[in-house]
Structures are given as structure tokens and as C-alpha cells.
Amino acid sequence: MKDSTVAIGTALPRADGPGKVCGTEKYAADYYPEGMLWAGVKTSDYAHALVKEIDVSAALIIPGVHAVLIHKDVKGSNRVGVPESDAPVLADYKVCHKGDPVALIIAESREMVSRAAAAINVEYQALPAVFDPEQALLPDAPVLHENRADKNLLLSGAINKGKGALALEECTFSVESEFNLPAQEHAYLETETGVACLNDDGVLELVASTQTPFRDRMELAHALGLPATKIKISAPYLGGGFGGKDGITVQGLLGLAALNSSGRPVKMWNSREESFKSSSKRHPARMHYRLGCKQDGSLHALSCRIVLDTGAYASLGGPVLALAMEHAAGVYRIENTYIEGFCVYTNNPISGAFRGFGAPQVLAAVEQMIDMLADKIGMDPLEFRLKNAVNRGDELGSGVLMSRSTGIVACLQTMQKHPLWINRRQWEKDAPPFKRRAVGMAAGMQGTGYGPVVADVANAKLELLVDGRFRIYSGVADMGQGNNATNVQIAGEILGQSAAAFELLQPDTERSLPSGSSSASRTTYSFGNALQGACRLLKERILTRVCQMGMGIYQEDLLLVPGRVHHIPSGKDIPLTVIATAMTDSERVSVNSYTAPVARHHEIVNPAVRAAGFPHLVFCFACHLARIEINELTGEVTICDYLACTDGGRVLNPQLYEQQIQGGIVQGIGYALWEDFKVSAGEILSSNLSTYIIPGSLDVPDIISLPVETVEDSGPFGMKGIGEIGINLPYPAIANAVARATGRRIKTGPLSAERVWQALQAEEEQ
Amino acid sequence: MKKVLFPLNVEEMWSMWQDNPEAGLLAGGTDLLVKLRSQRIRLKTIICLEKVKELQQINTDGAQIFIGAMTNHQQLLENQVVKSRLGCLHQAAAVLGSPPIRHMGTIGGNICTASPAGDTLPPLYVLQANLELVSPTGSRIVPIEEFIYGPGKTALAPMEVLKQVIIDLPVPGIQTHYHKVGQRKALAISVCSLACYMQLAPDGSVGEARLAWGSVGPTVMRFPEVEALLYGRKISLDILRQCGELASQKVTPISDVRAGAEYRRRLTANLLIRLLPD
Numbered sequence A: 001m002k003d004s005t006v007a008i009g010t011a012l013p014r015a016d017g018p019g020k021v022c023g024t025e026k027y028a029a030d031y032y033p034e035g036m037l038w039a040g041v042k043t044s045d046y047a048h049a050l051v052k053e054i055d056v057s058a059a060l061i062i063p064g065v066h067a068v069l070i071h072k073d074v075k076g077s078n079r080v081g082v083p084e085s086d087a088p089v090l091a092d093y094k095v096c097h098k099g100d101p102v103a104l105i106i107a108e109s110r111e112m113v114s115r116a117a118a119a120i121n122v123e124y125q126a127l128p129a130v131f132d133p134e135q136a137l138l139p140d141a142p143v144l145h146e147n148r149a150d151k152n153l154l155l156s157g158a159i160n161k162g163k164g165a166l167a168l169e170e171c172t173f174s175v176e177s178e179f180n181l182p183a184q185e186h187a188y189l190e191t192e193t194g195v196a197c198l199n200d201d202g203v204l205e206l207v208a209s210t211q212t213p214f215r216d217r218m219e220l221a222h223a224l225g226l227p228a229t230k231i232k233i234s235a236p237y238l239g240g241g242f243g244g245k246d247g248i249t250v251q252g253l254l255g256l257a258a259l260n261s262s263g264r265p266v267k268m269w270n271s272r273e274e275s276f277k278s279s280s281k282r283h284p285a286r287m288h289y290r291l292g293c294k295q296d297g298s299l300h301a302l303s304c305r306i307v308l309d310t311g312a313y314a315s316l317g318g319p320v321l322a323l324a325m326e327h328a329a330g331v332y333r334i335e336n337t338y339i340e341g342f343c344v345y346t347n348n349p350i351s352g353a354f355r356g357f358g359a360p361q362v363l364a365a366v367e368q369m370i371d372m373l374a375d376k377i378g379m380d381p382l383e384f385r386l387k388n389a390v391n392r393g394d395e396l397g398s399g400v401l402m403s404r405s406t407g408i409v410a411c412l413q414t415m416q417k418h419p420l421w422i423n424r425r426q427w428e429k430d431a432p433p434f435k436r437r438a439v440g441m442a443a444g445m446q447g448t449g450y451g452p453v454v455a456d457v458a459n460a461k462l463e464l465l466v467d468g469r470f471r472i473y474s475g476v477a478d479m480g481q482g483n484n485a486t487n488v489q490i491a492g493e494i495l496g497q498s499a500a501a502f503e504l505l506q507p508d509t510e511r512s513l514p515s516g517s518s519s520a521s522r523t524t525y526s527f528g529n530a531l532q533g534a535c536r537l538l539k540e541r542i543l544t545r546v547c548q549m550g551m552g553i554y555q556e557d558l559l560l561v562p563g564r565v566h567h568i569p570s571g572k573d574i575p576l577t578v579i580a581t582a583m584t585d586s587e588r589v590s591v592n593s594y595t596a597p598v599a600r601h602h603e604i605v606n607p608a609v610r611a612a613g614f615p616h617l618v619f620c621f622a623c624h625l626a627r628i629e630i631n632e633l634t635g636e637v638t639i640c641d642y643l644a645c646t647d648g649g650r651v652l653n654p655q656l657y658e659q660q661i662q663g664g665i666v667q668g669i670g671y672a673l674w675e676d677f678k679v680s681a682g683e684i685l686s687s688n689l690s691t692y693i694i695p696g697s698l699d700v701p702d703i704i705s706l707p708v709e710t711v712e713d714s715g716p717f718g719m720k721g722i723g724e725i726g727i728n729l730p731y732p733a734i735a736n737a738v739a740r741a742t743g744r745r746i747k748t749g750p751l752s753a754e755r756v757w758q759a760l761q762a763e764e765e766q
Numbered sequence B: 001m002k003k004v005l006f007p008l009n010v011e012e013m014w015s016m017w018q019d020n021p022e023a024g025l026l027a028g029g030t031d032l033l034v035k036l037r038s039q040r041i042r043l044k045t046i047i048c049l050e051k052v053k054e055l056q057q058i059n060t061d062g063a064q065i066f067i068g069a070m071t072n073h074q075q076l077l078e079n080q081v082v083k084s085r086l087g088c089l090h091q092a093a094a095v096l097g098s099p100p101i102r103h104m105g106t107i108g109g110n111i112c113t114a115s116p117a118g119d120t121l122p123p124l125y126v127l128q129a130n131l132e133l134v135s136p137t138g139s140r141i142v143p144i145e146e147f148i149y150g151p152g153k154t155a156l157a158p159m160e161v162l163k164q165v166i167i168d169l170p171v172p173g174i175q176t177h178y179h180k181v182g183q184r185k186a187l188a189i190s191v192c193s194l195a196c197y198m199q200l201a202p203d204g205s206v207g208e209a210r211l212a213w214g215s216v217g218p219t220v221m222r223f224p225e226v227e228a229l230l231y232g233r234k235i236s237l238d239i240l241r242q243c244g245e246l247a248s249q250k251v252t253p254i255s256d257v258r259a260g261a262e263y264r265r266r267l268t269a270n271l272l273i274r275l276l277p278d
């Protein structure tokens, strides 16, 4: 009876598909309210300077310029950022990087905004600046935030497990290396944008491209000096987020503009260059690793030092470091480890959340170390990983207990049986002239959720509408990953309804309920859990009501089917419309709160790192394989085939699952081969997409994604979040292949054609 | 707001231009609009060449091909004569930009932009293309290597327009190729490129050879000494390496955000090796 296409495990077409494809779905960027003004900023010319005077008079006399605002016009704290509130809405006494906004212009057109920006005169007193995170840690380095006791150190920590680094001396074999990874730009299609208006009731209404509408509301209240009840934010589908909209981007400026626009709506939409300048990036990382094993190939000791450059403001730098440390030893049992990490302020562009959240950097390093060590002892890299990989009940090298579904061994075994792995040597041998071929692999994981200290709470709300359909009030933004579509599938399964029975309401601080951020691979896990409860509650209520309508006393006699309730003994059907009208307004709405479980038992790190999210409880796992071909004449790398085996628990929708895996891998391939966010003395050299190279469709191969299903009993229908895991492993898998092909380790990313060519040169000169 | 004028023929174009002497010319706009957006150029009036009928057609009389300046890269790519007789130009059009760019960008715009990275330029150099320039007072023919004299610098006089590109169709026995290295497989500005034109005798020895490199100097570069090395020789790895060594000493690449000079120098040599028969 049930519409089978909704069932969990089937490829239900995405609920957001048709609207997006036809262009009828409205993104934040699509809002052009009537009578609107444009807002835009003048940014700092200096990477580090005191702001002496801001003269806006020349800008104000430009016809069409409505207002020019500076820090003095901000009535609240003028600071945003979570957990550290250190980034100004408008720079006050100083600027800390070249993207810092110094003045906000409101004008009739974008052109007038840029003319006004050029006319604003800012007098600076230049300060010495620091662009290297190691130098920023030196005692005499210029300090960005004078009020901080730790000066430029945002967060540091250490894990010392077993005998720590000393155990390296007990190893029969060991390897040592250093890795440098650049910043990565999110490069979402929709740059930071929104519209805002102060309505007649004095409520500031924003429509913004944001992963965090509820948190933004609290932050704006604080920064702009308004009660939160006077702020309303809605978050339509995002044109991409990837972590770059995990928090305030333009919302502070937009809010401020709308408070000063005489009631007219205001729109702000960053150009690509403004987006590159102002938005956060993946943290550039410097990592030094030592890894050792015993004669039999069992890993014994790891020591590493991780330095992350968080740029001018903290953003989510602390939590990123915590997650990096947690993932720094990979998916292996290692008895003795020493992992130290530093997240450091510099006058570079800001780094923050980005899909993978610190894991892509450390996995790029540790997975290359694993290959190096496997080579050294002459063991097959896959066998070596299998020998050391964790099972449920084991502890990771970082000291984190694997107490939930743990499918890494199954992933590795799946790869081991795949023809791409089995036939790898022959394929390598068949390389055409002037080409070299190699197959590389890597394994890893991604912790999901917020960690042990910050409550990971979701609140689902569901309404039976009088027309017999259901409205799901989503509390978590959908930035393209498809969580809304999955909500339909979860609710459809429990309520026995077809997809057409559901109306989706995008997160809105007035109508839906706070459910945390769209991030951390937790969106479907946490909100889905909350939604399951809300569905069961409402189902129960509907069936109870039907009983009360004279259908006996046994709910077991009733079946919820599309549009109706079926009474099995009598064969009678009661339409949901009838039931809905019999219910009161509040009865038709169910609400359910869910708090994700946490790992409680860990004292292995310092409290500050623990507070930043160490450790996680639920992990997804994966191993990837890349077959690459290097052009000896040019150093160009072509990915010929790609395989990903992923344990993301049960697959709720194979199509959405595959889209997440593929999307992550493509972004990871970009990180590995091309994406080089070049910054020199705080100035961005790759200032837009003509010089910041992201992969195009011809640059990525067909990707084979094999789900290796475990059942995660804490996840809705056994699922775990897979929004991030895909991006974690392309770098090391490709790097391991490049090393195999060239005989050299390229220690600085990305593995550009020029660097690969240099590696080939170095080999020739030997 | 900008004024955009759409003359339908050359006559109309002159009169509109004379009325608006400060106007700029727009072909497909894929270079011009980028410069306007970044304010490297400011224009109040734009004359759009899209509808000027004399600039549109591709014709051939059997010995020569006449390619109107407004021919876009997609039309170039699809043209059968270009495909069968001017392989290097066809290959260049195939790797230029992406489908939307190929449908907008024109050969005239590529030439007048005069970027050392322009993809149609090395082929036009080895094909010894001639350019017909027209002005209200008449027309003149200029060989492409005399037309471009620096990055963005051309011999266009004030109120002069590139009307068409004239190329002698190579006789049978001539092979031409274009090879490009960019930072990715499509939508990539060339980091180094090479066009070649080779006359091959039945025994495989090279008669006339022409080689032109892009992105390794202020303009597309040809070196008679390198070309002479090939004369009378059969193509071999050895001879191509010799040519490459010499050429890599002669090019004058720069380091920029896309690639280093040393790498470009090496590519100058290595791209020649792609000329080895499969």
C-alpha cells in the first residue's frame, strides 16, 4: 500500500530538485525587495594598522549615497564570532587583515557603493605585521589582539599517550617528514549574501545565506545591541556553504545597514573578489610527523606537531585544531603517541570551518607517513593498514575510544577485493610513452557532531495541515547537501506517506525551532533523530484521535497510509483531512527535542582542547583509491579512476549518499592538485576564480562509490553523517600515487603540475 | 549606464564611430567585459560589432580562407575547411575556454587582445596569417607578427577595425598541430603552448618547418634558427630535444601566479616532444 519510492534505502528524487533546476526556488541571492538599497564595504588597505581617522565626507556627497556608517554607529559590542567573539562588524581602533571592513556604505546602486568606497579617506598608522604562524608564536612578534593573555596563540594542546614520543626509540622502523598545506577557498556558487529590513514593528528581518540562522540571531543581538526578540532570520536553501557560512558573513553589516536605511530594505551580495577577501578558508597547516613500527609491522609510536594559521580572527580555529588533533593519528591503533597542536593568529585572511574541519590536513600527512613506513618495511600499503586499523572497542592513536559502529576494516577489505586494486600493477605497467602511472590509496575517518561540551541539540516540529498534508519545519539549513529531502524520506517512512504529502519549511527563527548548525556531518543525524520522534508523536496522536472517532480502542488496528488512516478490521478509510479538522491547532503540531550522545570518559587532552570539541563519539570511515597518470613532459596529473569505500552507517538514500561522496571527492581532488590560495604579505594573489583553479568536469574521473554499510544504532535508521568524509582522502591517495610514480614526496601542496615536474627533475638529476 | 550601438554594416559603423569618437569596440566581449568590470578600461559608449555583416562570414576560394573577425570560436571549431586543412587552428579552438566562451569569443577579439596566451595566435603565426584592417579611408593587409608587437599592443590605428583573417590553405603533405598546457583541462589560460607547421617529404624528412610558442614571452615567439635545425631531418626524439634546448634558451618567460619562468622554459622544450609520431 505504501508508496515504495519514499521508503528508507530507495533513491527518492530530491525534494529540492525540480525547483532548483527550473529556477523557481529562491536563494537568498534572488531576493530583490521593492525599494531596496545596496550595501557594501570599504576594506582595509593594510594587513595590520591602527585606524586613526575615517573621513567619509567625500562619499556622503555622492548623489545616491544614502549613508556611510563606521564603527561608532554600531550600538552593540561590534563583535561577532563563535566561540571567540573577536571579529568586528566594522573595524574600530585597528585593522588586522586586508579584508577588514572599515566603513559600510548604503546607496541606490552597487556602482554608487563602489564609488563611495573609493571616496572614503582612512588614515592609518601602519603596525608591524606577522604572516608566518611559527613567527607569530615568538615572544617579540607583533600582537594582533592585545587583550589576549596568550597573545597570538588562539589554542594549543597536547596528547601524550603511553610513552609518547620516547617510544619512537623502541621502533624497528621509523620515518619522518614535514608537510605544508595551503589555504583552501570554499568557492561556493552563491557568494555571501542577504537582504534585511527593519519592519514597522521594529523587528529586524533578515533573509541570509547562512548555515546558522539561530546562532546568527543571538550573535547579531549582541553585536548590534538589539534584543534577540527584535531579530528574525530565515535561511532559504544555500547556493553552497561547505562551512564558509557557518556563522556570520554579511549578516552583521546587513543588520547594521537596515537599522540605518530609513526603513528601506537593504541587499548585500559580495563579488567573488570580496568573497575571497572576507570569507574564511581552510586553515593552512604545517605539520611535522614521525611514525614508527615494530619488526612485524605493528604501529608503535607517533609524534607530530600541527600548526594551523587561523588568520586575523579566531573563527572556528579552536574547534578545527581540536578535531585535527583527534584525527592526527589516523584510523590506527598506536600505543604511544605525542600529538601537539597550535592554532595561531596572523595578519593573513581568516581561516575557519571547511568540510572536513581539520581532518583533511592531518589525514593528508598521516596517510602519507603510513605509505612511507609501509614502503620502508616492504609491506603492501593496504595490508599494512589492515593490520593496524581499529575495530570497535579499540582506541585510536589519539586516545579516542571507538565505541560505536566501526567499519574501517570492512572498507579496506572491500577495496582489497576490487579490480582497481587487484589489477593495479598491470595497469601501472601498461603506461603509454612519456606517461607514468601509479595507484595510491588512503584511509581515514570523520568524527561527527559537536564533541563532549557543546550540546548537540535538534528540535523538530511537524504539523498535520488541514488539507491532510504534513509540514516539516526544518531547523537546520540545507546548503545543498539534501537534508531536507532526507527529512521527507524519514517522515514518509514513519507516517506511511508519499513525498507529495510533505511541505518543507526552511529554517526560520520565528516558525521553526533552533536545531544547531548545518555542519559537522551532524545535520541528518541530529535533526533526523529529532524528526523521528516528532513523527512518532504525531502518528500516535492521529491514531488516538481516530480511535476516539469511533474506531475502537486498538491502535494496532489502524494503518497510516497515503492521505488516510485505514481501519484493518472493518476495511474503512478515514481521510487525513477529516482527522485534521477534528484536531485542534496545537494537537496537529508535534515537537520533539533530541540531544546527541557524547563521549564522556576522556581526560587525555587539556580542558581547553576538550572544550573545543575533543573527542567525538560517532565516526564514519572510508578508504579511497586513485589511479593516476603523470605526463612526464609537463608534470600534469590526470586522475583516471577513483574508488571510495565508505562506512556511513545505513544508506537512507543511495542517490543523495553518492552525491555527497562524489562532491566531497571532487573538492578533495581540487585541494590535492590545483587549489592554491596564494597570499603574499597578507595580500591575496589568487584573487578570483581566474587564478584560483578549481576542478571542472573534465578534470574529474567517474567516481565509484561503494557504501560499506554498518548499522549505527544511535543514528536515525542506522545512518551516520557523510557530508564531510569524502573530502578527507583524495589528497593523501593522490599524493601516495604521485610519490610512487616519481619516487619523491612533494611536501608542499597542492601537487601542481609544476611541483610534480620539479619532482621528476629532481629524480633525473640524481 | 552605457550607450551600446549596433551598426548593421561597415558604413554605419564608421558614421556611429565618428559621432562617438571615444567609443570602444565590442566583439564577443569575453575580454572587454572582464576589463570593464575590473575598471582597467572605462567606456561610456560601446560599438557592438555583432551585427556588422562584413565581419561575419568564413569563405574560401580554394587557395585561401577568409575568416571574418566576428567568427566565434565555436564556428571556427565546426568549420570543415578549418578542420581538414588548418588542424592547428581547429585544435586551438577546441581547447579555448569552455563552450559558453567559445560561443561568445571571436577570433578577431583574440587577435586584438594580443595576449601572449591567446590560443589562436600560435596557429595563426605558423600559418602566416594576414590580417585585413579597414578604416574609413581604405584597407591594408598586415602579417600577424607585424600586427602584434607586445602584450596587448597592436598596430591598429585610431578608427581602424580588423575585418578578416586571410590564410593560404596549406598544400597536402603539410601537417599542423597545436599543443597547450594549462592549469586544468578546460577553462584554462595557457601556461605554455606550441603550434607547428611541417612539410613532410614522403620519406618522412622535414621540409619547411614553422614553430610558434605562446605564453613564454611578450608575444608569440618564432625562432628561425630552431626551425632550421629541423630542415631535411627526420623527426626523432633526438632532434626534437636539440630544438627544445635551443628554443628554451631563446624564450623569455615570466613567473606569475600561474607558473614559474623555469617551468615554462622547460615546457617550451618538452612540448616539442609531443610532435613525435605515435
Ligand SMILES: Cc1cc2nc3c(=O)[nH]c(=O)nc-3n(C[C@H](O)[C@H](O)[C@H](O)COP(=O)(O)OP(=O)(O)OC[C@H]3O[C@@H](n4cnc5c(N)ncnc54)[C@H](O)[C@@H]3O)c2cc1C
Binding pocket: B024, B025, B026, B027, B028, B029, B030, B031, B032, B033, B034, B049, B069, B070, B095, B096, B097, B098, B101, B104, B105, B106, B107, B108, B109, B110, B111, B112, B113, B117, B118, B119, B120, B156, B160, B161, B162, B163, B187, B188, B189, B190
Ligand atoms: C572565462 C574565460 C576564459 C577564457 N579562456 C580563454 C582561453 O582558453 N584561451 C584564450 O585564448 N582566450 C581565452 N579567453 C579570452 C577571450 O575569450 C578570447 O581572447 C576571445 O577570443 C576574445 O574575443 P571577444 O570577441 O570576446 O573579444 P572582445 O572582448 O569583444 O574584444 C577584445 C578586444 O579586441 C577589440 N576588438 C575585438 N574585435 C575587434 C575588431 N574586429 N577590430 C578591432 N578591434 C577589435 C575590442 O575592442 C577589445 O579591445 C577567456 C576569457 C574568459 C572570460
